Amino acid sequence: MAERRTIVIDPVTRIEGHSKITLHLNEEGQVYDAQFHVTQFRGFEKFCEGRPFSEMPALMARICGICPVSHLIASAKACDALLAVKIPPTAEKLRRIFGLAQVVQSHALSLFHLSSPDILLGMDADPAKSNIFGVLEKNPQLAKDGIALRKFGQQIIERLGGKRIHPGWVVPGGVSDPLTQDDRDAILKAIPDALAIAERSIVWLKGTIEGFRQEIASFGNFPTLFMGIVKPDGGLTFYDGKIRFVDASGTLVAKDLDPADYQEFLGEKVEPWSYLKSAYYKPKGYSEGIYRVGPLARLNVADRCGTPRADQELAEFQELQRTAVLSSFHYHHARLIEILYCVERMEQLLNDTEILDKHVRAIAKANALEGVGAAEAPRGTLFHHYKIDEQGLIRWANLVIATGQNNLAMNKSVLQVAKHYVKGEKITHGMLNRVEAVIRAYDPCLSCSTHAAGRMALQVQLLSPKGAVLDEVVRN
Amino acid sequence: MLVICIGNTLRCDDGFAWHVADELSPQATENLRVLKVLQLTPELAEAISEVGLVIFVDAAAHGEPGTLTCESITSSESDLRYSHDFTPATLIHMADTLYRAQPKAFLICAAGKVFEHGESLSPEIAGAVPAAVAKVREIAGRA
Numbered sequence: 001m002a003e004r005r006t007i008v009i010d011p012v013t014r015i016e017g018h019s020k021i022t023l024h025l026n027e028e029g030q031v032y033d034a035q036f037h038v039t040q041f042r043g044f045e046k047f048c049e050g051r052p053f054s055e056m057p058a059l060m061a062r063i064c065g066i067c068p069v070s071h072l073i074a075s076a077k078a079c080d081a082l083l084a085v086k087i088p089p090t091a092e093k094l095r096r097i098f099g100l101a102q103v104v105q106s107h108a109l110s111l112f113h114l115s116s117p118d119i120l121l122g123m124d125a126d127p128a129k130s131n132i133f134g135v136l137e138k139n140p141q142l143a144k145d146g147i148a149l150r151k152f153g154q155q156i157i158e159r160l161g162g163k164r165i166h167p168g169w170v171v172p173g174g175v176s177d178p179l180t181q182d183d184r185d186a187i188l189k190a191i192p193d194a195l196a197i198a199e200r201s202i203v204w205l206k207g208t209i210e211g212f213r214q215e216i217a218s219f220g221n222f223p224t225l226f227m228g229i230v231k232p233d234g235g236l237t238f239y240d241g242k243i244r245f246v247d248a249s250g251t252l253v254a255k256d257l258d259p260a261d262y263q264e265f266l267g268e269k270v271e272p273w274s275y276l277k278s279a280y281y282k283p284k285g286y287s288e289g290i291y292r293v294g295p296l297a298r299l300n301v302a303d304r305c306g307t308p309r310a311d312q313e314l315a316e317f318q319e320l321q322r323t324a325v326l327s328s329f330h331y332h333h334a335r336l337i338e339i340l341y342c343v344e345r346m347e348q349l350l351n352d353t354e355i356l357d358k359h360v361r362a363i364a365k366a367n368a369l370e371g372v373g374a375a376e377a378p379r380g381t382l383f384h385h386y387k388i389d390e391q392g393l394i395r396w397a398n399l400v401i402a403t404g405q406n407n408l409a410m411n412k413s414v415l416q417v418a419k420h421y422v423k424g425e426k427i428t429h430g431m432l433n434r435v436e437a438v439i440r441a442y443d444p445c446l447s448c449s450t451h452a453a454g455r456m457a458l459q460v461q462l463l464s465p466k467g468a469v470l471d472e473v474v475r476n
Numbered sequence: 477m478l479v480i481c482i483g484n485t486l487r488c489d490d491g492f493a494w495h496v497a498d499e500l501s502p503q504a505t506e507n508l509r510v511l512k513v514l515q516l517t518p519e520l521a522e523a524i525s526e527v528g529l530v531i532f533v534d535a536a537a538h539g540e541p542g543t544l545t546c547e548s549i550t551s552s553e554s555d556l557r558y559s560h561d562f563t564p565a566t567l568i569h570m571a572d573t574l575y576r577a578q579p580k581a582f583l584i585c586a587a588g589k590v591f592e593h594g595e596s597l598s599p600e601i602a603g604a605v606p607a608a609v610a611k612v613r614e615i616a617g618r619a
Contacts (some may be wrong), residue, residue: 143574
């Protein structure tokens, strides 16, 4: 009698953080279940208790080395709510530029350094070449462009925040220092090159899509809700606005939701096999309330980008499907459109007549005991929610992270891909790489979402129910 | 010349290279650039391509605490698949492949003793800071 078997991919490579995937096979060797486990635990919400709330932005930025700016911004916005102040307009614009710069560098890392080997070299490429060096050989210009875009974003962060990683410039009430004319001019000077890279990268990606029909059909291509923050006019934003949900047909399910009320419409469930919580849309319950966030979701919920070139690309993107764009493979495409938008939008903001204004911080003491801050991080909507005591010390904190909000969709995507590609007893690289690649499409940040570091080797074992190793692949 | 100091000052001796950077930074000029980094990332390849000499400074997890080593680095196309794990040799390879630059490269390492949470250096590795600074200057002087 044939045995049921399990395939374990541990850890998943080329993502931010540590995870593993378990695939359960039936007697016929067909995948019948799949789980994406996040195996690291960090506990930021707990150990910040007792700290002064004014320390929170700097503390929360330490959650992640890739998107510290998003945590800074969401945390500072929660602190703004505690202060009960309206921050100076220039401070808000500077925070926007800061956030946009981070989206550019984070998206560039995801697409050019982590996922481009799959797209450029193909899902079945030799594992020894399926990495950034394979990209260097096959398309050095693409590798250079990735480096240049990362540098562009990081240099803006460094100019504004004083350093590239964990800058402390965003503070409760605004930002600590105004923008200098020299820095403004230097950033503006770099814009044309960044725009040119974004443009040619989109052309490159669109030219490759035809070769991935099967992946597009099977990489998280199923109905879900999509959630994102939009401007009052329905435009794309990364900083502030109201929450909108659309369903798979692209129809509005909810709009004008106040991010501060997130607990009314978002639920979180803990599964025993992962440290990553699974978020769902409460009115539909768990797990019918599955929704996606991040680039794909933002472009599905927004009516427009609001910048000329990004709007042209959005119009083309929306033609991929008459409904909402469902395949998670298109996260890559959406990411590039967002890079284009971010660069265009930064140029608009830097040319704003108020951008060099010296008044960039509102000073106040705590005027409220509870505050919520929300922003669009590169990977999706991010919520920081704090409660303080009369002394201004944190008594309770809750963070709802983008990767957790995509958790249900990532699990379902892994199952869909595995069912499509994993068959039989022998493990092949192409088969497993596709299972990993669908996770990479979401660009999960597990350091963020579990609120690790280390060398990530890949070990895949095909086990019998009694634990005997039937097949094993190890890559170091 | 570029000096890339790698480390994490919140992990005791792992912050060694940043202390070396603090000693070197006052002498930074157009011809001597000192960078403090938490880890090696691909974009450093571009900065490396712009100089004729690059020196990496780092703490080592193994060896007699305080022992200083210096080795020449050559380009290596290792089987690298993780963005978080670039080595000096792979960055030199990137600089060569992408920018046709082949700077001379050295890695100066001091063996650490304590890598727990904390901001101070152990006496052993603290004692190696002046020697590392002197080694950087010696290599620069020869170039």
